[in-house]
């Protein structure tokens with residue numbers, strides 16, 4: 001089978017057609033898909049009508065899947081590998097995943113085993129909006145001056161769920177937040193991350209998760225971090241996906257930031273099945289000096 005890959009923007013993103021994900025892909029096709037993914041960072045497979053089993057089977061071809069034990073509240077009732085990003089009521093209550101990802105981030109950068117690939121499968125989408133945006137962080141790194149590259153390569157930055165929840169998740173249940181914080185103490189991540197498969201360097205900080213540089217105060221860090229947050233997501237480094245039902249989309253968290261702008265209202269359903277492909281270790285546990 002020969003797949004058809006079409007670029008969706010200058011910076012990143014490509015659609016893949018000529019594959020049927022209801023059936024196992026042969027190894028040669030899988031290799032083509034994998035190569036396209038490393039090249040385009042975000043792949044969209046439109047028009048795939050998949051059962052949860054079929055989505056899980058495809059996801060597993062990329063690596064072991066998370067069973068979302070750390071955040072069990074929104075797992076699919078029958079498939080722990082599927083996490084629901086939804087604005088449907090769950091158990092009669094308003095969903096707490098309905099506003100997932102409102103700021104730029106890379107999934108699970110607040111752990112020492114950050115997500116390699118995230119796969120989102122669209123089941124329901126508002127008539128307009130409900131988009132997801134992506135930014136190419138290789139480009140963000142490549143376009144910095146050599147002097148700043150040199151400075152950043154020596155730095156680590158602190159990523160934490162505590163920072164994330166303090167600033168941006170006030171609508172969540174406090175008990176869940178306490179549980180999430182306990183499960184994930186702060187970590188120090190390299191500011192410049194070397195992609196384990198391509199060997200390319202990518203900027204690895206985000207407005208959602210990154211509080212300060214290791215060895216500096218938040219005040220000392222703020223100016224440079226703000227610059228990097230803005231620079232990482234310059235419009236020319238991005239792709240904005242307008243979803244159709246049955247789009248399966250996957251991105252590489254090692255070189256991509258993403259966010260979900262609030263470009264719709266919850267009167268319209270938005271329902272996604274998300275899979276998390278675990279990555280290789282990155283970063284280290286961080287303890288505040290003194």
Ligand code: OGA
Pocket residue numbers: 085100101107118120130131132258259260272274
């Ligand atoms: C995610 C996420 C954004 C979206 O699933 O990790 O950030 O558009 N989702 O739902």
Ligand code: MN
Pocket residue numbers: 101105106107258
């Ligand atoms: Mn996310």
